[in-house]
Amino acid sequence: MRRRALGSIIGLLLVSGCAATAEPSPPESWQEYDTLTALADDASLIVTGVAQRHTGTxxxxxxxxxxxxxxxxxxxxxxxxxxxxxxxxxxxLHPGFHxxxxxxDGGTSEAFTVVGPGAFQRSPGGSTFNRIASAPHGLPPSVTLADVASP
Structure with a gap:
């Protein structure tokens, strides 16, 4: 009986040790995106640009x-x-702001969706991209394009 219990424990330990480690799950809320790396990991595309006009409903x-x-x-x-x-x-996204x-990628919807809080904006005539007011404070207060491309 003792040998059987010991064999079961060893078998359980082997199975546990060989099991693949679970991938970390993506944040459930945009508030959890508090690093540039977290944003970049879940994004399929990182771009800079200018908001034009609101459409949709x-x-x-x-x-x-x-x-x-x-x-x-x-x-x-x-x-x-x-x-x-x-x-x-x-x-x-305010028209004219960068x-x-x-x-x-939104797949078949022909629209992209924003990962996390959107994070950074530059007003017309501004020189730096600053963290938007509603973004998590763990993100840097401002970024350069080099910061974004290689977090």
Whole structure:
């Protein structure tokens, strides 16, 4: 009986030791994106550009966004692109402002979605990209394009 129990314990330890470690799950809320690395890891595309105009509906707000540079990922085929905004989140893209956007391809919806809080904006005539007011404070207060391309 004792030998059988010992064999079961050893077998359990071997199975436990050989099991693959679980991948960390993506953040459940944009508030959890408090590093540039977390934003970049979940984005399929990182771009800079200028918000143009609001389109869409109240249920599905969209913003036309003119891409000026692609920092990570494949450059979008169309310009301007459409960026879908979540009406429940505080992110708003103001026409004429420049943004660094961490985007996820919307698949068949023909619109990209913003990963996390959107993070950084530059007002017209401004010289730096600053963290938007509603972004987590773990993100840097301002970034250069070199910071974004290699977090």
């Amino acid at each position: 109240d249920e599905r707000p969209l913003v036309q966004f003119s891409v000026t540079s692609t920092l990570e990922g494949a450059a979008p085929r169309d310009d301007p692109i459409h960026v879908a905004l979540d009406p429940a989140e505080p992110l708003d 943004y660094v956007l961490y985007l996820e």
